[in-house]
Amino acid sequence: MSDQHLGTSDLRDPDTDPTAAYALEPGYVRSLTDGVLATTGRTEPTYAPVNGQPLGMVPQSSTGDVAEAFERARRAQRAWARTSLAERSAILLRLHDLVLDRQAEIMDLICWESGKARKHAFDEPLHIALTARYYARTGEEHLATQRVPGLVPGLTRVDVNRVPKGVVGIISPWNYPFTLALCDGIPALMAGNAVVAKPDSQTMLTALLGKRLLEDAGFPRDLWQVVAGPGGEIGTAIVERADYVCFTGSTATGRIIAQKCADRLIGCSLELGGKNPILVLRDADLDRAAEGAVRASFSNAGQLCVSTERMFVADQVYDRFVEKLVARTQAMRLEPGIDWGSDMGSLTSRQQLETVTAHVEDARAQGARVLTGGRARPDLGPFYYEPTILEGVTPEMTCFGTETFGPVVSLYRFGDEADAVARANAGDYGLNASIYTRDTARGRVLAREVKCGTVNINEAFGATFASIASPMGGMRESGLGRRQGAEGIHRYTEAQSVATQRLVRLSPMLGMSDETFAKVMTANLRLLNKLGWK
Structure with missing residues (x-):
């Protein structure tokens, strides 16, 4: 155990019971659960699957808390969107090192909350470090304004901007509680968005450790909001307010989320079931x-x-x-x-x-x-x-x-x-x-x-x-959209085209008739095609 972070007060005697677990120090649990935006006064336990004993109590959020989370996130996002790509990248690289430095603590908590073997828990800090480094190193490539060919060579300039969506709602599952809580949100932050996250109730503590690491790396505190509660209530409230939704889970739930997003005309990415x-x-x-x-x-x-x-x-x-x-x-x-x-x-x-x-x-x-x-x-x-x-x-x-x-x-x-x-x-x-x-x-x-x-x-x-x-994602009923790669960050942006026209206007000039204008444009199109213009 990472005794710097996790306590060792016995629940069972490990010398006589091979399934014995250790309680987490109450102060450590409280320091994590302070990251939940919850005002209901209700709490729910999280358990260790290895022996079924409780690890801690997690405050529960209301739909009003979700609304407040989005308000805070929107305020933080407006400031964050003005930060440079270089500054965002630097924070992600600090996150990369923090995750590697604190991997023992991360793996301890993953094992307690999910029950998985430590060799499989290691996959999670590994994946988050890789994700943070990739988007830190390629953020400029994916997000910088791009020049594309204009209509009239030399006279039409077209710039394509990548504008952040705003606030992304992320609903993550219990099976990979650290990597799936963070990996989709990392490119969202790099693209200039804020996040409101609802991790699965079975593995809240691991996801909350992820939030703490984001803040320790230097991300603004309100930029990543966490709420807790039943998916049908809290998850629905997120879908009703987000500018984009990212969901990992069952195909049945994915269908419901896709329908709700379609009603609001917002985008979503869904990683669903598989056989x-x-x-x-x-x-x-x-x-x-x-x-x-x-x-x-x-x-x-x-x-x-x-x-x-x-x-x-x-x-x-x-x-x-x-x-x-x-x-x-x-x-x-x-x-x-x-x-x-x-x-x-x-x-x-x-x-x-x-x-x-x-x-x-x-x-x-x-x-x-x-x-x-x-x-x-x-x-x-x-x-x-x-x-x-x-x-x-x-x-x-x-x-x-x-x-x-x-x-x-x-x-x-x-x-x-x-x-x-x-x-x-x-x-x-x-x-x-x-x-x-x-x-x-x-x-x-x-x-x-x-x-x-x-x-x-x-x-x-x-x-x-x-x-x-x-890019990673499913075909058919295994999902929509992709995480990772260029698609994994572009999903959180709006493509905005800005065209600047110089010298000539795109309409008849100098007494030219509409018919003559059409003939001139036709001749120009033929010429540009012969020249191989895109």
Whole structure:
């Protein structure tokens, strides 16, 4: 534990109970929850999934608090929009260093609130540091005024400005409570916006630590507002006031948000559900594919938007691959606690445990074979479930097409690559895919046929996820818009074209008739085309 920040008053005796946790120091919790704008006097507990015990009490906001948050954010944004890109970049680079310096504290809190293994918690400060550095280094490139060709060469000047939207509403989930609380807001701030954020109630403390780090890096205090409460009430109030909405969560909720944004004629970006496939081709390096498949399926106990739930394996290598995959999965270490050493942590809630259990038991009852796993582990903690591999899953089974969002993957044989791609594309989702092959050029050709927003070749998900310059998002019912890259920051701006006309006006001059003007313009268009003018 990071004893500089987190306390160690025992809830259970760690010498006699392997699922024992430690309470957070009340002063530390209060210092974080002071970051919530809440005047209701109500509080709700946040729990440690590893043992179900409370970590602290989080103040709850009202819709009036949301309105006040937007008022404060709008005042702060007007001043912030006048700061230089260089100053914004400098603050982001300080954030980069702060996140790396305080990664132990960040990982401690992530592990307590989400139940994930520490090796998977590390992905979050890593991703935020990468995101902060990328937008700090490329902010000028993405946001500076751009000159574009005008109508009349030399006489028409056109500048395209990137104007901030205003106040961005961000509604983030519990599965990656640090990175998803911050990664979408970082480019919003770089673009000159303010943020009103509603993190998921299960992981408020981690998100509030993110807010503190933003302020420690130098962002104005009111620029990033945090409210807490039920999504149907507080989330709706955010959507009703924001100038742009960014949401990560279920497809069902995403549809509702998209409709509300459409009614207000504002933009939104939505990263939603997935039923992500891996294709293991006949020429794949099977050891590499098995290692990647374990990470793709069981990182964060499968509670990852881009994690794999379907695996299509060529007939020629199926048996050898399955043997390697099962062996690697059975060798995984499941250990409670927040220290290094565990290969997979707990599910985050009882609801997730019930969903995973129901999907596996439904498949088993209808004839699917459990090659390994397939049971809860209450001896480790209330929400632990073993990494599970299923074979013989058919369309009648719930887990065939419905997202499980847990440590469960189904295996399927294929004989023809075109058939494998068609089966990978089946269903309504299209978020992430992986292709394992020694012929990487062939893999890139196949990738264009896969209807997913990101495709990784010879890697589980990290190659696209950690390459911040590459846009990330879903096709079909997996979402709208993209985070990361140029699209990840341009979504928070309005493109404003400013044209300056010199010497001649764009209408008949010197007694010229409308007909003559049209002929002159036609002749000029033909000439410019011959000259290759854009």
